[in-house]
Amino acid sequence: MVDAGATVSSSTPADPDAAISVRGVTRKYRRPRTSLLQPSPPVHALRGVSFDVAHGEHFGIVGESGCGKSTLLRILSGLDRATSGTVMVDGTDISDLPERKLRFLRERLQLVFQDPMGSLDPRMRLGDIVIEPLVAQGRPHRREDVAALLEAVGLRADAADRYPHQFSGGQRQRISIARALAPAPRIIVADEPVSALDVSVRAQVLNLLADIVDERSLTLVFVSHDLSVVRHVCDRVAVMNDGEIVEMGLTDEVYENPRHPYTRRLISAVPTLRKALAGATTADLTQESPS
Amino acid sequence: MTAPEVSAPVSTETTLPADVLTVRGLDVAVHDQRLIEDVSFTIRAGERVGMIGESGSGKSLTALSIMGLLPEGLEASGSVRLAGVDGDLLAADERAMSRVRGNDIAMVFQEPMTALNPTMKIGRQVAESLLIHRTRPDGKSAHAAAVELLVQVGLPDPAAAAQAYPHQFSGGQRQRVVLALALANDPALLVCDEPTTALDVTVQAMVLDLIVRGVERRHAAMLFITHDLAVIAMACERVMVMYGGRVVESGPVREVFTKPRHRYTQGLIGASDLAVVDERGRLATIPGSVPAAGRFPAGCVFRNRCLHATEVCAERPPWTSTSQDAGFACFHPTSEDEGIDHG
Secondary structure: OOOOOOOOOOOOOOOOOOOEEEEEEEEEEEOOOOOOOOOOOEEEEEEEEEEEEOOOOEEEEEOOOOOOHHHHHHHHOOOOOOOEEEEEEOOEEOOOOOHHHOHHHHHHEEEEOOOOOOOOOOOOOHHHHHHHHHHHOOOOOOHHHHHHHHHHOOOOHHHHHOOHHHOOHHHHHHHHHHHHHOOOOOEEEEEOOOOOOOHHHHHHHHHHHHHHHHHOOOEEEEEEOOHHHHHHHOOEEEEEEOOEEEEEEEHHHHHHOOOOHHHHHHHHHOOOHHHHHOOOOHHHHOOOOOO | OOOOOOOOOOHHHHHOOOEEEEEEEEEEEEOOEEEEEEEEEEEEOOOEEEEEOOOOOOHHHHHHHHHOOOOOOEEEEEEEEEOOOOOOOOOOOHHHHHHHEOOOEEEEOOOHHHHOOOOOOHHHHHHHHHHHOOOOOOHHHHHHHHHHHHHHOOOOOHHHHHOOOHHHOOHHHHHHHHHHHHHOOOOOEEEEEOOOOOOOHHHHHHHHHHHHHHHHHHOOEEEEEEOOHHHHHHHOOEEEEEEOOEEEEEEEHHHHHHOOOOHHHHHHHHHHOOOOEOOOOOEOOOOOOOOOOOOOOOOOOOHHHOOOOOHHHHOOOOOEEEEOOEEEOOOOOOOOOOOOOOO
16 A cells, blocks of 8 residues: 555565565665775665555655665666665565566666666667667567557657667657667656756657556656656655655645755745746745745 | 847937947858857846757857857857957957956856866965956955955855865855856856756755846846756846747747747747646647757748748748847747736
């Protein structure tokens, strides 16, 4: 059961019926030594994070740089390990699984990254890029699959022979989405997928993502620093600060009635046309909005 | 686009503050390819003007031509004049421009680390600018003034900060240092090119506020370039919309953002509004994507993405002036009562 309400205690057991269930996850890093006499203090990237994402839910994670959202994503997708705590994806605990047993996770959960140039191999043709998740998993695939994937994201099938640099930023992000769809995952994790895009293209990519998630009834975890984008995309949101979830709830509720001071500061700092036309100035952005 | 008339000694104009920056017919070309075409505008003392556009619209090139920092191979023509500086800035040699930059015109760029010297303490960097332009007579008073500037941009413990190196600061703090440096000689014009794009939202809020306050305090003119409509709406009074190397619309922020006349402006505002969706919950979009430089259609640069385009758009649309500093270049503008409701 996923409750819209604020907190999930780290003491309740992970929910095997949820798409993703995270309990008391911490992650400590050690910086390189700077002194001969003592080890450098550890960095607490995550300090006990717990939440559930139900099947088919659109779950947002918001926070500024350094809040731990990228570390959390890496752990969810099996690219990193939690120092302590439990992560369950589709009812399977992935916290202690060895790499060779994570294959189910790569089929079930796929990632879309922020920078579509950095995450696409410039020397591979589109057709090979899009189908690579299947090749890597040694699964059978046909040439028609490529065409179907490209068409699903609004690209022409004959684009398969071209290279990433021949496409604009928005089109490259479509390619990333096509690649993520290749293994027919049930969960898409998108890390700032529209932050690098121009305004007129951002709306297209957000619409495409919404279409695909709806048509295939996928679970979406959407990470962004931009609260207004998350509000548009997600049903529920977790606000992260300094390795912790400081507030969690239905997106509209969190947006309209933020309880935590950090959430209030975050919301009031976002410049919007509405605020500006209502006469707000830059000085108002630095004030914490009254709740 | 024809420039808003320069020589119109109407009585209302005499009450306006003095022109600080006057750009007329600015063209930028590489080989035979035109990247910027016929850009004209004026910014007066105390005025904060935004320039909005997507990547490849030519907004950064406009800023670079004003400052004489165009990369090798790019040629600017037209005229750029600055109050208090003799002659045309486009014709000025590098020696003359280096006296103007940092003194009459100052700039803040997106990436603060590249604007600062990593091997020099920041107090010395700010003081150096005061000494080079002879704003302060000696090192001691320059250092004191530098610390005072660091106070103004809200750096915690400014005296200690002056003794620190750029790498010891966070991105937002570095951008404050760059702002202190830019404001050091009380420039007549501050050019900001995406100054807060790389920053977190809460840090962006603080830096924006510091920029606006710093400019207001000096009664300086500001040209603020960004792709973020909301940032312009918060920080500026007037806005120019660029697309395909041309200014397609300009006017007061409130007018342009509530009653856009050019179809591109209308599309841009629609696409950036995440609170307005259709019955399926989808956002408004502009079809297609921004063409690469030099691939824009002839005539109206927006016509290949415009739902209202007709044959007449193969001609270049003339500039329709609606008032001083306001107008648009479109054959099929929105009607005057067709506004956008921002709730």
